[in-house]
Amino acid sequence: MLTTLILWMAIALPVAVAMEWWARLMHDRAWHGFLWVFHRSHHRPSGPIELNDVFPVLHAPLAAGLMIQRAWFEGALLSEVLFGVGLGATLFGVAYTIVHDGYIHGRLPVSFLGRFAYMRSLRDAHGLHHKHGREPYGLFLGEREVLAARRRGVLPPG
Ligand SMILES: [Zn+2]
Ligand SMILES: [Zn+2]
Numbered sequence: 001m002l003t004t005l006i007l008w009m010a011i012a013l014p015v016a017v018a019m020e021w022w023a024r025l026m027h028d029r030a031w032h033g034f035l036w037v038f039h040r041s042h043h044r045p046s047g048p049i050e051l052n053d054v055f056p057v058l059h060a061p062l063a064a065g066l067m068i069q070r071a072w073f074e075g076a077l078l079s080e081v082l083f084g085v086g087l088g089a090t091l092f093g094v095a096y097t098i099v100h101d102g103y104i105h106g107r108l109p110v111s112f113l114g115r116f117a118y119m120r121s122l123r124d125a126h127g128l129h130h131k132h133g134r135e136p137y138g139l140f141l142g143e144r145e146v147l148a149a150r151r152r153g154v155l156p157p158g
Contacts, residue, residue: 008084015088016095023096024138024145031055032133043130048107056093063089100126100139128155 066086
């Protein structure tokens with residue numbers, strides 16, 4: 001039992017961190033590319049629901065499926081590994097929803113997060129994405145992405 005828990009955590013935590021790069025890649029190449037028809041709604045004033053909300057609605061069942069399969073295959077190594085992957089993706093998804101949708105865009109009552117300087121730095125960096133439609137495409141390492149983009153000259157100096 002404890003070894004299973006350790007295995008899940010050993011997989012889920014790096015997966016949750018790696019999701020930042022995955023989300024950044026998807027946001028840059030897909031959402032601002034061929035999926036712009038959906039993502040555009042997030043870059044325009046809109047009501048309580050955006051067409052862009054299809055992304056979490058489509059992603060959540062993938063992560064849930066990776067965990068639910070364990071109901072049939074519990075104990076098999078591959079099953080436990082896939083559970084850890086699903087858990088990590090879910091942790092990232094929950095954190096992204098709370099910070100991006102909830103705090104930065106005010107869609108959840110979590111304004112208390114603004115007490116943390118790190119959260120305010122994420123909000124400011126993400127504000128640049130909305131202003132310029134450029135970097136940062138990621139969220140949790142947004143400030144680093146902004147600095148790198150400024151060095152490359154693709155964002156105006158701050
Ligand atoms: Zn946003
Ligand atoms: Zn965007």
